[in-house]
Amino acid sequence: MTGAALDRLTRQLGYTFRDPQLLARALTHRSAGAANNERLEFLGDGLINFVVGEALFQARTAAEEGDLSRWRASLVCEESLARLADRLKLGDVLILGSGELKSGGFRRASILADTLEAVLGAVYLDGGFAPARETCLRLMQELLDQLPDAASLKDSKTRLQEFLQGRARPLPLYELLSAEGPPHEQWFTVRCRLADGAEGTEGRAGSRRGAEQEAAEKMLQLISEATHA
Amino acid sequence: MTGAALDRLTRQLGYTFRDPQLLARALTHRSAGAANNERLEFLGDGLINFVVGEALFQARTAAEEGDLSRWRASLVCEESLARLADRLKLGDVLILGSGELKSGGFRRASILADTLEAVLGAVYLDGGFAPARETCLRLMQELLDQLPDAASLKDSKTRLQEFLQGRARPLPLYELLSAEGPPHEQWFTVRCRLADGAEGTEGRAGSRRGAEQEAAEKMLQLISEATHA
Numbered sequence A, B: 001m002t003g004a005a006l007d008r009l010t011r012q013l014g015y016t017f018r019d020p021q022l023l024a025r026a027l028t029h030r031s032a033g034a035a036n037n038e039r040l041e042f043l044g045d046g047l048i049n050f051v052v053g054e055a056l057f058q059a060r061t062a063a064e065e066g067d068l069s070r071w072r073a074s075l076v077c078e079e080s081l082a083r084l085a086d087r088l089k090l091g092d093v094l095i096l097g098s099g100e101l102k103s104g105g106f107r108r109a110s111i112l113a114d115t116l117e118a119v120l121g122a123v124y125l126d127g128g129f130a131p132a133r134e135t136c137l138r139l140m141q142e143l144l145d146q147l148p149d150a151a152s153l154k155d156s157k158t159r160l161q162e163f164l165q166g167r168a169r170p171l172p173l174y175e176l177l178s179a180e181g182p183p184h185e186q187w188f189t190v191r192c193r194l195a196d197g198a199e200g201t202e203g204r205a206g207s208r209r210g211a212e213q214e215a216a217e218k219m220l221q222l223i224s225e226a227t228h229a
Helices: A003-013 A020-026 A038-059 A065-075 A078-089 A098-101 A108-128 A129-145 A156-168 A208-228 B002-015 B020-026 B036-057 B064-075 B078-087 B098-102 B109-127 B129-145 B158-164 B209-226
Strands: A170-178 A187-196 A200-205 B172-179 B188-193 B198-206
Touching: A003 A020, A020 A038, A020 A108, A038 A065, A038 A108, A038 A129, A038 B036, A065 A129, A078 A108, A078 A129, A078 B129, A078 B198, A108 A129, A129 B129, A156 A170, A156 A208, A170 A208, A170 B172, A187 B078, A200 A208, A208 B188, B002 B020, B002 B129, B020 B036, B020 B064, B036 B064, B036 B109, B036 B129, B078 B129, B109 B129, B158 B172, B158 B198, B158 B209, B172 B209, B188 B209, B198 B209
Parallel strands: none
Antiparallel strands: A170 A187, A187 A200, B172 B188, B188 B198
């Protein structure tokens, strides 16, 4: 880890550590030894959840709790945190054990996302709540400014149900057609149909719920196409 | 809601609201109308999780992330929050719609726990992070001082696995014996056995995982009795 790379990280974070040891700890993956970033990750995870939740609460004054929760889950997830970590080039300053180093751990999304959480946990320990909140919001601002449509974050079964209720149609029916394969690798096929229609769709997945979601998604496409036609 | 009851609540919380309307909002269940406490509950839930997590991080400097997570989950759950709400007599100052009022909503654990979250969310909005953190810690202090043994919080399958690994015995095997009943009310029976032993236990539950947990718990009892005998 070079001084130049750390200076760049500090600049991009917009926060200078009083105790640089805390930052070094935050950048140390558990594969590199006992003095690693797992506890800081726990702290940072709670911080990000709260700070992003509060930002959504303040920005969307008319949104219901369910939408706030779904937005938060979409922002505070491995995928989006790993992307932010990537922008900060955390992979370049990560301290990994030799095994993770060889297997490319510096590119792994879960390690990058956890490290970002640990860095924010370290900012909180080093500087307190206000600087940690500001740093977190600076990193998340772009995502907060470009929130997806709340409805698009609902799962397919929920969206199908709401679509039908809005048109005073009966609820969809899900029927398990088959469950095949050995116990630990079962494969489920589910049919979704509407009591007032002849339409039927099928979903297949490794869990019953997954198969229902797929069948619901197909039904949504089928009936929204029919509605727009 | 009488002034005396509110005064008592304020004293017990140890926090006086600058804006009493925020407290009133926090005490209003969704059954009482659109201006309810659901958004404040979302805010307070994130606050409590973060503050309790940080308190555990600070108090248990040698604990691993997994133990911190399990402790937090045991402290920040409906059951313990409802008990704290009960101690604050939130049921006496809760504002409910007539339906919930008739059906005894002021005693319902989920409503009490949600209301406590909303009250802490309101303290945060009214006074900022430091007072909200202090209020939260004051309420949770007794629970934080009496943390259960970390091992006792692990689920039965995990505890059984660790018990066996500590004795260099092979992992337990779980076998699905039957799945009965109609699709939405299936009932699973699972057998747990040890590859190096003749012992076997059975668990039955409405989910496969639940049945495995029950079988594991029985196996733990069986072999720890045998060990102590």
